[in-house]
Amino acid sequence: MLIFSKARLVVLSVPKTGTTAIEQALAGHASIAVLDPPELKHAPVYRYNRFFRPMVEKFIGPDMEIIAVMREPLSWLGSWYRYRQRPFLGGTPVSTAEMSFADFIEGYLQDPCPAFANVGSQAKFLEPRPNGTSVDRIFRYEALDECVAYLEDRLNLEIALPRVNVSPDAALSLPDSLKTRLADTCAEDFALWSSLA
Numbered sequence: 001m002l003i004f005s006k007a008r009l010v011v012l013s014v015p016k017t018g019t020t021a022i023e024q025a026l027a028g029h030a031s032i033a034v035l036d037p038p039e040l041k042h043a044p045v046y047r048y049n050r051f052f053r054p055m056v057e058k059f060i061g062p063d064m065e066i067i068a069v070m071r072e073p074l075s076w077l078g079s080w081y082r083y084r085q086r087p088f089l090g091g092t093p094v095s096t097a098e099m100s101f102a103d104f105i106e107g108y109l110q111d112p113c114p115a116f117a118n119v120g121s122q123a124k125f126l127e128p129r130p131n132g133t134s135v136d137r138i139f140r141y142e143a144l145d146e147c148v149a150y151l152e153d154r155l156n157l158e159i160a161l162p163r164v165n166v167s168p169d170a171a172l173s174l175p176d177s178l179k180t181r182l183a184d185t186c187a188e189d190f191a192l193w194s195s196l197a
Helices: 019-029 045-059 073-083 101-108 141-155 176-185 187-195
Strands: 002-004 009-011 065-070 137-140
Touching: 002 019, 009 019, 009 045, 009 141, 019 141, 065 141, 073 101, 073 141, 073 176, 073 187, 101 176, 137 141, 176 187
Parallel strands: 009 065, 065 137
Antiparallel strands: 002 009
């Protein structure tokens, strides 16, 4: 998460949406750069609202614009699956090294889901709070250049994103029946992504 006091801007870091590259490019320009631990770096709206917003409003002021990036849900889950195939996770409960993407999605659809598929939901991450705290603008990961152009304009900077945190290639095919179950179970995620301009 990055907070820019002069621009009155908060950039939330939805996992697996290219925000690590944005943070590497812009952390040095931010008033506050929360890069670690992951629970704070990737603070969803509810955590920002509870822990960060009171501090920001007290010391910077109200009416901060909050932006985020969202990825097409199936692609997002594919990125998690590929990321968790990395050798350093081998033998741990979160490793996906010995399973197919279909196995990963089957796990994701379980309640409760196993550790390897416990990655949350982008819709839940971005869910508005009852007090009105919400994301003002969501950019599609698939058009990340639009987010970069917006940030360049807001921050009066030229931004060159580094290529970081790239997951290994892996087959991401699913049977149609499993795609349908995923779309039904994760309807909020697919609806939110489809609503983005």
